[in-house]
Amino acid sequence: MKDIVIDIEAEKNEILKRYRALLRACKSTLQKGDKKLIRKAFEMALESHRGMRRKSGEPYIYHPIAVAQIAADEIGLGPTSIVCALLHDVVEDTDVSLEDIEREFGKKVALIIDGLTKISGVFDTNSSLQAENFRKMLLTLADDVRVILIKLADRLHNMRTMEFMPRDKQLKLSSETVYLYAPLAHRLGLYAIKSELEDLSMKYMERETYQFIKKRLNEKKTEREKFIRDFIEPLQKVLENQDLHADVFGRPKSIHSIWNKMKKKAIPFEEVYDLFAIRIVLDSAPDHEKAECWKAYSIVTDLYRPNPDRLRDWISSPKANGYESLHTTVMGPRGQWVEVQIRTKRMNEIAEKGFAAHWKYKESSSDSGLDQWVQKVRDMLKNPESNALDFLDDFKMNLFSDEIFIFTPKGALIQLPQGATALDFAFEIHTDVGATCIGAKVNHKLVPLAYKLQNGDQVEVITSSKQTPKEDWLNIVVTAKAKAKIKSALKEEKRKIADEGKEILERKMKSLKITYNSENLQKISYFFKLLSTQDLFFNVARGFIDMKDLKEYQASEKIVENKPQDKIENDQVQSLLRSIKTKDSDILLIGEDMQKIDYKLANCCNPIPGDDVFGFITVSDGIKIHRTNCPNAAKLMANYGYRIVKARWTNQQELAFLTGLRITGIDDVGLINKLTTVISNDFKVNIRSITVDSDNGIFEGSIMVYVNDTEHLENLIKRLKMVKGITAVTRFDSAVEIAS
Numbered sequence: 146m147k148d149i150v151i152d153i154e155a156e157k158n159e160i161l162k163r164y165r166a167l168l169r170a171c172k173s174t175l176q177k178g179d180k181k182l183i184r185k186a187f188e189m190a191l192e193s194h195r196g197m198r199r200k201s202g203e204p205y206i207y208h209p210i211a212v213a214q215i216a217a218d219e220i221g222l223g224p225t226s227i228v229c230a231l232l233h234d235v236v237e238d239t240d241v242s243l244e245d246i247e248r249e250f251g252k253k254v255a256l257i258i259d260g261l262t263k264i265s266g267v268f269d270t271n272s273s274l275q276a277e278n279f280r281k282m283l284l285t286l287a288d289d290v291r292v293i294l295i296k297l298a299d300r301l302h303n304m305r306t307m308e309f310m311p312r313d314k315q316l317k318l319s320s321e322t323v324y325l326y327a328p329l330a331h332r333l334g335l336y337a338i339k340s341e342l343e344d345l346s347m348k349y350m351e352r353e354t355y356q357f358i359k360k361r362l363n364e365k366k367t368e369r370e371k372f373i374r375d376f377i378e379p380l381q382k383v384l385e386n387q388d389l390h391a392d393v394f395g396r397p398k399s400i401h402s403i404w405n406k407m408k409k410k411a412i413p414f415e416e417v418y419d420l421f422a423i424r425i426v427l428d429s430a431p432d433h434e435k436a437e438c439w440k441a442y443s444i445v446t447d448l449y450r451p452n453p454d455r456l457r458d459w460i461s462s463p464k465a466n467g468y469e470s471l472h473t474t475v476m477g478p479r480g481q482w483v484e485v486q487i488r489t490k491r492m493n494e495i496a497e498k499g500f501a502a503h504w505k506y507k508e509s510s511s512d513s514g515l516d517q518w519v520q521k522v523r524d525m526l527k528n529p530e531s532n533a534l535d536f537l538d539d540f541k542m543n544l545f546s547d548e549i550f551i552f553t554p555k556g557a558l559i560q561l562p563q564g565a566t567a568l569d570f571a572f573e574i575h576t577d578v579g580a581t582c583i584g585a586k587v588n589h590k591l592v593p594l595a596y597k598l599q600n601g602d603q604v605e606v607i608t609s610s611k612q613t614p615k616e617d618w619l620n621i622v623v624t625a626k627a628k629a630k631i632k633s634a635l636k637e638e639k640r641k642i643a644d645e646g647k648e649i650l651e652r653k654m655k656s657l658k659i660t661y662n663s664e665n666l667q668k669i670s671y672f673f674k675l676l677s678t679q680d681l682f683f684n685v686a687r688g689f690i691d692m693k694d695l696k697e698y699q700a701s702e703k704i705v706e707n708k709p710q711d712k713i714e715n716d717q718v719q720s721l722l723r724s725i726k727t728k729d730s731d732i733l734l735i736g737e738d739m740q741k742i743d744y745k746l747a748n749c750c751n752p753i754p755g756d757d758v759f760g761f762i763t764v765s766d767g768i769k770i771h772r773t774n775c776p777n778a779a780k781l782m783a784n785y786g787y788r789i790v791k792a793r794w795t796n797q798q799e800l801a802f803l804t805g806l807r808i809t810g811i812d813d814v815g816l817i818n819k820l821t822t823v824i825s826n827d828f829k830v831n832i833r834s835i836t837v838d839s840d841n842g843i844f845e846g847s848i849m850v851y852v853n854d855t856e857h858l859e860n861l862i863k864r865l866k867m868v869k870g871i872t873a874v875t876r877f878d879s880a881v882e883i884a885s
């Protein structure tokens with residue numbers, strides 16, 4: 146074994162150097178006494194983490210210093226947060242107690258550290274519902290938003306320094322990050338951090354694609370920079386002539402957002418035109434901001450022709466997270482669309498640092514959208530009815546959506562997510578208004594409940610006392626608030642109906658001389674394949690169950706295992722896990738273990754040998770193998786970490802695996818024939834199905850084929866691309882499968 150020599154003296158110097166850099170970063174926010182406090186926190190962290198090292202071998206103290214540096218530099222937080230960031234891991238990882246912290250730094254700091262300690266264990270437990278933990282974590286929003294902000298800084302630094310972690314840990318952290326932390330950062334307006342978190346997750350979850358796009362971006366760098374210079378030059382001149390002080394520069398888009406665009410539009414890298422945006426940051430006096438932004442807009446569109454559909458004005462109506470900017474897309478000198486973002490220095494700081502910068506400028510606007518949002522989150526969390534997983538889905542949806550602005554008949558402004566309907570609006574006004582809504586008038590015209598509202602609509606809700614919430618309303622609404630209210634109303638309704646069913650069933654059982662007790666009720670529920678006695682009562686009341694069948698039950702006298710559902714679930718998971726782990730390693734070898742262990746390839750992502758994969762233990766269907774970049778992977782890993790099994794392919798040339806190809810091209814007589822010839826004759830690959838859509842000479846088809854592995858697939862794709870008339874061939878994931 147090799148001895149690792151550590152130069153303690155050099156490390157000491159490095160620690161001090163990093164500490165001084167931190168002090169410089171937060172200098173502008175420091176007041177009298179703050180520096181002393183930060184020094185004290187640094188010394189406590191240094192002392193208590195003494196001797197501890199990170200996976201990389203570096204002294205542990207580098208981590209809290211870096212987290213504090215991110216909090217100061219990239220989020221713009223003040224001294225209290227710097228102190229908390231320095232101490233964020235001490236209570237959890239060292240002998241220092243919360244009482245010690247409170248004694249030394251006061252109640253406020255202790256409360257924040259307590260919050261950070263509580264949520265740090267969120268993902269590590271084996272408890273079955275991580276979603277419930279997410280919810281607890283979000284509850285800290287209600288106490289102090291700084292907890293979440295420091296947690297984000299912590300996560301960002303961990304993601305930046307993840308290369309020394311084992312692969313499964315990397316995947317787990319990455320999926321949690323895309324699943325929850327990036328959306329949170331987005332919602333808090335921390336755009337820079339959000340993009341970096343997404344890029345870092347992608348780097349580990351989709352290694353090849355990430356490296357591919359990164360390489361391509363680098364190759365085109367010189368060309369791109371020249372284009373940006375040519376675009377900017379005339380712009381700068383005119384801005385100057387008109388006495389506008391501005392910074393104009395090109396900003397590259399993130400790898401993750403480019404990848405998203407490729408997927409969404411099913412286009413190759415070469416066809417993504419907006420690899421960057423031009424940003425104009427004006428140095429304007431507070432009362433000239435809006436006018437000068439529009440003046441700059443006028444200059445831009447004098448030089449370059451704007452796309453009239455692509456003007457976004459978030460200055461007149463800022464986003465709920467505080468984002469203000471003017472966006473337009475113009476035709477560049479080489480016939481290429483270019484996005485231009487116009488904003489002032491103040492707006493830019495809010496866009497980059499979000500929340501914290503927002504508070505700094507807050508005097509100007511008394512009721513900010515963000516306050517309303519935090520209030521909404523609090524309301525949602527208070528609703529004890531909502532199931533934790535549903536809640537998380539709804540919550541995430543609300544995190545990502547952009548807002549539209551709707552007016553009440555009296556002219557009050559209401560913010561709703563894009564895609565919100567008249568019914569959402571009704572619930573936003575009041576629960577009772579929503580529950581009795583039968584329609585609405587939008588801009589004085591009558592519309593149905595499901596009408597999708599447009600920005601700027603004026604809406605008047607029409608109600609009727611006879612109306613009650615309906616099951617299908619859940620498909621109409623998009624806001625978490627409306628969903629929760631409808632669900633709880635339906636539940637209440639169902640409970641009333643179930644009470645009637647209970648009476649009917651009780652009478653019937655009496656007449657058949659079946660004892661009315663909970664054991665028999667459970668057996669009967671099972672007999673009718675219902676999940677609970679509550680469901681049984683409901684189905685009886687609604688007449689969905691024929692009472693004659695009860696006799697059949699009595700005759701069959703089925704003996705049913707009387708275990709509660711979650712017990713059964715847990716037993717299955719544990720026994721499957723055991724069957725894998727008794728072997729030398731805990732990795733599931735696909736191909737070898739096939740006879741002994743019950744597993745299937747998931748049909749949401751159709752993995753084939755060569756893909757990066759993992760196993761997921763389902764409740765009733767054995768183990769399913771998913772690709773790590775499956776559309777469901779992040780959700781599964783983040784919520785059911787304890788059911789994830791590492792998996793690897795073994796050699797198995799002889800087996801064939803189902804995968805899907807999306808093919809587009811110019812329609813031509815015999816194109817399908819040519820395709821199938823290549824696939825079946827040249828490649829000897831079996832086709833399971835072909836679906837073809839032809840519209841105005843454009844050909845779009847999906848083909849499901851059986852291939853051996855990724856290499857085989859790539860060769861097939863390459864060959865298909867050579868067929869005359871074909872413009873693109875991509876692998877696709879089939880419909881999204883529900884985790885069960």
Ligand code: MN
Pocket residue numbers: 208233234299
């Ligand atoms: Mn940490």
